[in-house]
Amino acid sequence: MPKDQSTEDRIKDAAKSIFVQKGYAGARMQEIAEEAGGINKALLHYYFRSKDQLFEKIFEEVFQEIMPKLNAVLNLEGSVLEKIDAFVDEYISNIRRHPHIPLFVIHELSQNPDRFVQKVTANPGLPNVARLMMEIMEAMERKEIRTFVPMHLFMNILSMCVFPFVARPIIQSVTQMDDLNWDQMMDDRAEMIKRFIHAALEVE
Amino acid sequence: MPKDQSTEDRIKDAAKSIFVQKGYAGARMQEIAEEAGGINKALLHYYFRSKDQLFEKIFEEVFQEIMPKLNAVLNLEGSVLEKIDAFVDEYISNIRRHPHIPLFVIHELSQNPDRFVQKVTANPGLPNVARLMMEIMEAMERKEIRTFVPMHLFMNILSMCVFPFVARPIIQSVTQMDDLNWDQMMDDRAEMIKRFIHAALEVE
DNA sequence: GTCTATAGCTGGATAGAC
DNA sequence: GTCTATCCAGCTATAGAC
Numbered sequence: 001m002p003k004d005q006s007t008e009d010r011i012k013d014a015a016k017s018i019f020v021q022k023g024y025a026g027a028r029m030q031e032i033a034e035e036a037g038g039i040n041k042a043l044l045h046y047y048f049r050s051k052d053q054l055f056e057k058i059f060e061e062v063f064q065e066i067m068p069k070l071n072a073v074l075n076l077e078g079s080v081l082e083k084i085d086a087f088v089d090e091y092i093s094n095i096r097r098h099p100h101i102p103l104f105v106i107h108e109l110s111q112n113p114d115r116f117v118q119k120v121t122a123n124p125g126l127p128n129v130a131r132l133m134m135e136i137m138e139a140m141e142r143k144e145i146r147t148f149v150p151m152h153l154f155m156n157i158l159s160m161c162v163f164p165f166v167a168r169p170i171i172q173s174v175t176q177m178d179d180l181n182w183d184q185m186m187d188d189r190a191e192m193i194k195r196f197i198h199a200a201l202e203v204e
Numbered sequence: 205m206p207k208d209q210s211t212e213d214r215i216k217d218a219a220k221s222i223f224v225q226k227g228y229a230g231a232r233m234q235e236i237a238e239e240a241g242g243i244n245k246a247l248l249h250y251y252f253r254s255k256d257q258l259f260e261k262i263f264e265e266v267f268q269e270i271m272p273k274l275n276a277v278l279n280l281e282g283s284v285l286e287k288i289d290a291f292v293d294e295y296i297s298n299i300r301r302h303p304h305i306p307l308f309v310i311h312e313l314s315q316n317p318d319r320f321v322q323k324v325t326a327n328p329g330l331p332n333v334a335r336l337m338m339e340i341m342e343a344m345e346r347k348e349i350r351t352f353v354p355m356h357l358f359m360n361i362l363s364m365c366v367f368p369f370v371a372r373p374i375i376q377s378v379t380q381m382d383d384l385n386w387d388q389m390m391d392d393r394a395e396m397i398k399r400f401i402h403a404a405l406e407v408e
Numbered sequence: 409g410t411c412t413a414t415a416g417c418t419g420g421a422t423a424g425a426c
Numbered sequence: 427g428t429c430t431a432t433c434c435a436g437c438t439a440t441a442g443a444c
Contacts, residue, residue, distance in 0.1 A: 113373045174330065
C-alpha cells in the first residue's frame with residue numbers, strides 16, 4: 001500500500017475497488033477501511049460523511065474517467081470504417097485495463113437509471129452517437145459499406161467489445177478456459193472484431 | 205395477485221422478482237414479503253429457513269429454467285449456419301421474455317463464480333460448446349464459411365444476442381430511445397443479427 | 409486528522425400465541 | 427400455516443478523547 005498517498009486518496013482508491021467488485025449494496029464500510037490499509041472506519045465518515053456520498057463520489061469519478069475517452073474516438077475525422085476500427089481499439093484496450101467497470105456501471109445504472117441522466121446533463125461529454133449514425137447512413141448510401149439498420153450495427157459493435165468482459169466468469173466456465181487462455185484470447189480480440197465487422201460490411 | 209396460488213409459490217415468485225431486480229445483497233426479506241401480496245415476513249423463514257436458502261432455491265430454478273433451452277439448440281441437427289440461426293432465434297426470444305435474467309446471473313456469478321461450477325457439475329445440461337466449435341472448424345475447412353477463430357465467432361454471436369438486454373438502460377440513455385422505440389428495435393433484432401453474421405461469414 | 413467507544417438502526421431470524 | 431412480538435447481529439454513523 002502506497003504510504004505517500006493522502007488518507008483521502010487511499011480511501012477513494014479502496015472504495016473504488018470494493019464498490020466496483022461488490023456493488024453499492026454488497027460493499028461494507030469496514031471492508032473499504034481495511035482495503036485502504038487498515039484505516040479506521042470512522043475516517044470514511046470524517047472525509048465523506050456517509051456511504052451514499054462516498055459512493056456517489058466514486059461513481060462520478062469512474063464516469064468522468066471513462067466517458068471523455070469513449071467520446072473522443074467518436075469525434076475523430078476519417079471514414080466510417082476507420083472510425084469503427086478506432087472505436088473497437090479504444091474500447092477493448094480501455095476495458096482490458098479496467099475489466100470490472102462495465103458490469104459495475106451497468107449494474108448500478110439498472111438499479112437507478114436516473115443517475116445516468118443526472119451525470120449526463122451535468123456533463124456535456126456524452127458520446128455523440130447520433131453523428132455516427134448519420135455517417136453510417138451516408139456511407140451506406142454511397143455504397144461504401146453494406147446496408148444495415150445503423151442502430152443495430154452500432155449495438156453489434158458495442159456488444160462484441162464489451163460483453164465478453166462482462167460475462168467473463170460464465171464464458172470461462174462454459175468454455176473451460178483458464179486465465180492464461182483468456183488473456184491470450186483477449187490479445188487478439190480487437191483484431192478479430194475488426195476483421196469480423198469488415199467482412200460483414202464489405203460490398204462485393 | 206393470484207389468490208389461487210399456494211403461499212410457497214407466491215413467495216417464490218416474489219423472491220424471484222426481487223432477487224432478479226436487486227441482486228442478493230440488494231434484496232430485502234421485507235420487500236419480498238410485500239411483493240408476495242402482504243404476506244408476513246416470518247413465513248419466508250417458515251418455508252425457506254433463511255435468505256441464503258431462499259436465494260439458492262431461486263437461483264437454482266432460474267438456472268434450470270434457462271439451461272436446457274439454451275442447450276437444446278446446440279444439439280440440433282443441421283448445417284453450422286442453420287445452427288447459428290437457431291441459436292440466435294432461441295436466445296433472443298428467450299431473453300425478450302425474461303430480460304432481467306442475464307444481468308442477474310452474470311452479476312451473481314461474478315460475486316461467486318464457484319456457484320456455476322456447482323450447478324453445472326450437479327447437472328449435465330451444460331451447453332455443449334465444444335461440439336459447436338468443432339463443427340464451425342469443419343465448415344471452415346470445407347470453405348462453407350469464412351475463416352475466423354471459432355471461439356471469437358462464438359463470443360461475437362453470444363454478445364450480439366445478450367448484451368443489448370444487459371446494457372439496456374445505458375443504451376437507451378445514450379441513444380435517447382424511449383421504450384416504444386426499444387421494443388420496435390428488438391422486434392427486428394434476431395433478423396438483423398442473422399443477416400450480419402451471414403454477411404460476415406459468406407465466402408465470395 | 410486519527411483513534412476508541414458506542415449509539416442507533418436495519419434487517420435477518422426466532423419464539424410463541426392462535 | 428399464519429400472525430405478532432421480539433431478539434440479536436451487523437452495519438452505518440456519531441461523540442469525544444487524543
